[in-house]
Amino acid sequence: xxxxxxxxxxxxxxxxxxxxxxxxxxxxxxxxxxxxxxxxxxxxxxxxxxxxxxxxxxxxxxxxxxxxxxxxxxxxxxxxxxxxxxxxxxxxxxxxxxxxxxxxxxxxxxxxxxxxxxxxxxxxxxxxxxxxxxxxxxxxxxxxxxxxxxxxxxxxxxxxxxxxxxxxxxxxxxxxxxxxxxxxxxxxxxxxxxxxxxxxxxxxxxxxxxxxxxxxxxxxxxxxxxxxxxxxxxxxxxxxxxxxxxxxxxxxxxxxxxxxxxxxxxxxxxxxxxxxxxxxxxxxxxxxxxxxxxxxxxxxxxxxxxxxxxxxxxxxxxxxxxxxxxxxxxxxxxxxxxxxxxxxxxxxxxxxxxxxxxxxxxxxxxxxxxxxxxxxxxxxxxxxxxxxxxxxxxxxxxxxxxxxxxxxxxxxxxxxxxxxxxxxxxxxxxxxxxxxxxxxxxxxxxxxxxxxxxxxxxxxxxxxxxxxxxxxxxxxxxxxxxxxxxxxxxxxxxxxxxxxxxxxxxxxxxxxxxxxxxxxxxxxxxxxxxxxxxxxxxxxxxxxxxxxxxxxxxxxxxxx
Numbered sequence: 001x002x003x004x005x006x007x008x009x010x011x012x013x014x015x016x017x018x019x020x021x022x023x024x025x026x027x028x029x030x031x032x033x034x035x036x037x038x039x040x041x042x043x044x045x046x047x048x049x050x051x052x053x054x055x056x057x058x059x060x061x062x063x064x065x066x067x068x069x070x071x072x073x074x075x076x077x078x079x080x081x082x083x084x085x086x087x088x089x090x091x092x093x094x095x096x097x098x099x100x101x102x103x104x105x106x107x108x109x110x111x112x113x114x115x116x117x118x119x120x121x122x123x124x125x126x127x128x129x130x131x132x133x134x135x136x137x138x139x140x141x142x143x144x145x146x147x148x149x150x151x152x153x154x155x156x157x158x159x160x161x162x163x164x165x166x167x168x169x170x171x172x173x174x175x176x177x178x179x180x181x182x183x184x185x186x187x188x189x190x191x192x193x194x195x196x197x198x199x200x201x202x203x204x205x206x207x208x209x210x211x212x213x214x215x216x217x218x219x220x221x222x223x224x225x226x227x228x229x230x231x232x233x234x235x236x237x238x239x240x241x242x243x244x245x246x247x248x249x250x251x252x253x254x255x256x257x258x259x260x261x262x263x264x265x266x267x268x269x270x271x272x273x274x275x276x277x278x279x280x281x282x283x284x285x286x287x288x289x290x291x292x293x294x295x296x297x298x299x300x301x302x303x304x305x306x307x308x309x310x311x312x313x314x315x316x317x318x319x320x321x322x323x324x325x326x327x328x329x330x331x332x333x334x335x336x337x338x339x340x341x342x343x344x345x346x347x348x349x350x351x352x353x354x355x356x357x358x359x360x361x362x363x364x365x366x367x368x369x370x371x372x373x374x375x376x377x378x379x380x381x382x383x384x385x386x387x388x389x390x391x392x393x394x395x396x397x398x399x400x401x402x403x404x405x406x407x408x409x410x411x412x413x414x415x416x417x418x419x420x421x422x423x424x425x426x427x428x429x430x431x432x433x434x435x436x437x438x439x440x441x442x443x444x445x446x447x448x449x450x451x452x453x454x455x456x457x458x459x460x461x462x463x464x465x466x467x468x469x470x471x472x473x474x475x476x477x478x479x480x481x482x483x484x485x486x487x488x489x490x491x492x493x494x495x496x497x498x499x500x501x502x503x504x505x506x507x508x509x510x511x512x513x514x515x516x517x518x519x520x521x522x523x524x525x526x527x528x529x530x531x532x533x534x535x536x537x538x539x540x541x542x543x544x545x546x547x548x549x550x551x552x553x554x555x556x557x558x559x560x
Contacts, residue, residue: 009050012042017279030137032130032282033374039286046291056284061246063281064342066274067129068157068247069232071150072254073267086148089323091155094337097315098124105307114166115356118347121163123308125341128153129278130376134336137377138384145332148320152337157247160343164245167350196242196252200235204256212262216442216457224262228270231257261449264438265458268468285345285370293363304368309379313338328387335383339376340369410434411475412539415460417448420506420532421480423557425453427536430553431545436469461490463497471498478539479505479521480532491519502542506535533557 020034042049050056103120107113131149140146215223231253239249257263294301317334325333347353348362357365372379412428412435414421421437428435439445440459448455458465460477471477479487487505494501506526507513516523524535533554540550 012049013280013283016042016283017276020279030130030134030374030377031279032133032376035279035282036286036289036370036374039283040289040291041286042283043287043289045289050287056280056287059277060281060284063274063277063279064129065236065246065250066232066270066277067132069235069250069254069270070267070274071128071132071154072251072256073258073263085323086151087155090148090319090325091152093322094152094316094319095121095124095156095159097319098312101311101315111356115353118163118167118353119357121159121166122344122347123340124312125156125160125163125343126153126312126337127339127341127373127376128157129281129342130339130373131336133278134377134380138380145329145336149333149336154251156341157245157251157343160245160247160341160347163343163347164350167347167353196239196248197255200252200256201259204259208256209260212260212457213442213446216262216445224265225269228266229273231266232270261445261456262458264456264465264469268458268462268465271464271468281342282373285342285366285373288345289367289370290363293360294367297360297364297367300364301368301371304364305371305375308340308368308372309338309375313379313383328390331387331390332380332383335386336376336380338379338383339372342373344369409470409473410436411543412436413438413460413469413471413474413477414480415439415477416480417444417453417455418480420526420535421478422448422453423532424478424480424536424539426557427540427553431540431543431549433540433543433545438469463490463493466494466498471501474498474501476502476504476539476542478535479503480535487516487521488519491521495520504535504539504542506532 016035016038017031020031020038024031024034041047044051099117099120101120102123103116106116106119111119131153135146135149215227232250235249235253235256236246237249239252240246242249257266313334315334316337317330320330320333321327345366348357348365354362412433414424414428414435414437417425417437417439421439425435425437437448437453437455438458438460439448439455440457442457445455445457456469460466460469491503494503503521505516505521505523507516507523508526510525513523513525522538524538526532526535537550537554540553541547
């Protein structure tokens with residue numbers, strides 16, 4: 001019986017996750033709302049079916065850790081350089097404006113300057129754990145709004161490390177008498193973060209690349225799951241031992257892998273753990289909420305949520321305008337990042353801060369931030385509608401490119417880098433059409449890398465990888481070399497999941513042409529000695545390339 005009793009918490013958590021996803025999606029709300037309501041019901045303030053413990057807190061924190069790891073997988077050094085305007089411009093301006101506003105409000109309410117500064121900084125942060133899924137649901141992950149908000153959130157997560165240092169020092173014996181020691185402590189934390197970045201970059205480029213190469217030769221894809229878990233947990237632990245946050249270490253771990261061609265595969269393996277643990281994170285937030293405070297202080301909660309969202313939406317929109325964003329794009333960013341942050345729960349839970357605020361005030365702030373998290377999809381939708389309305393009313397408005405989810409996603413996937421795949425890649429590159437190449441054979445993958453092609457390692461017959469690579473946002477997939485039996489098994493599912501994706505394939509003869517055509521694919525016979533030129537011509541035409549340009553490219557290709 002003890003074994004059965006030990007399973008009850010896990011069954012409850014998984015049940016809440018399943019019910020939340022099914023029910024909330026049917027009524028048009030984010031599953032996050034269901035997670036927090038479910039957590040409130042099973043927590044100590046309601047039925048008390050699960051008690052808060054170190055294990056529950058660890059699982060919740062691991063949810064944010066895996067999320068930051070996933071974000072790090074998108075942030076190579078090149079990506080950070082491309083996003084420098086946001087990381088070093090928009091981000092700091094937004095943080096300063098929001099922090100100043102909330103600090104001033106806290107001072108007006110009579111709180112000491114140190115407390116006001118800590119809480120002001122905490123409320124200036126937005127929620128990575130909520131914004132990231134919202135962007136994914138709205139298919140904006142890779143558009144300018146998505147990239148910019150992600151860059152700002154990463155900067156905020158780094159800032160949270162210093163807020164935690166500041167909060168931990170408050171109330172200590174030397175916090176008041178020895179002011180410079182606090183500055184020194186924060187400076188040391190900043191130096192540690194900077195020093196952690198450099199070895200992470202070189203480890204990703206010069207250690208993980210050959211390591212993954214050796215692993216790929218084994219053709220044992222299951223080992224990548226263990227590697228993904230090991231890197232997340234090991235980097236988080238190293239960061240914690242260095243006096244930094246676990247989340248910063250996980251982000252650096254993701255950045256290390258972002259420098260390798262295996263990032264898509266690792267992200268695919270880590271995604272189920274991220275989604276499950278993030279659900280636990282939101283359930284744990286719900287467990288800390290007291291429904292009696294919600295009923296007794298409802299007007300204070302409404303007022304705080306209104307102030308929080310309004311101040312942040314205005315300050316972030318203003319910040320975006322100051323760095324050159326259009327009015328519609330600024331509005332979208334402001335509304336998207338207008339919620340509170342998961343770090344508010346961590347910072348306000350620290351004993352000196354909790355004691356300074358009092359249990360009642362902390363509970364009101366917790367519930368208000370939780371409500372802002374739950375309302376994020378709705379608020380983001382309002383911002384999007386307002387931005388569109390502003391664009392329509394202004395004849396001179398800058399085109400709202402920020403709302404186009406396909407802008408920065410390469411429209412073409414080339415699967416298979418044999419001679420045909422390389423020809424297609426060359427044709428696309430010659431006409432400045434973005435593409436992304438994927439290869440499952442290690443020898444061909446290595447040869448393509450050596451020859452200068454940008455290729456990721458993985459098997460797209462695994463539909464999890466296809467989902468990870470945002471296949472629903474692509475226009476075309478080119479199968480340079482595929483077996484009929486494998487394609488026949490996968491194509492019905494591909495058509496159901498990615499109905500807007502056009503499939504092209506190179507075949508050897510007319511019999512295969514008919515077989516693949518029956519599967520709904522655009523098949524082209526690869527004549528001997530042509531090396532995929534006919535397939536390349538078909539794809540170029542589908543992307544609107546002028547026929548004269550295609551003829552000129554074909555002539556140059558045949559003469560080379």
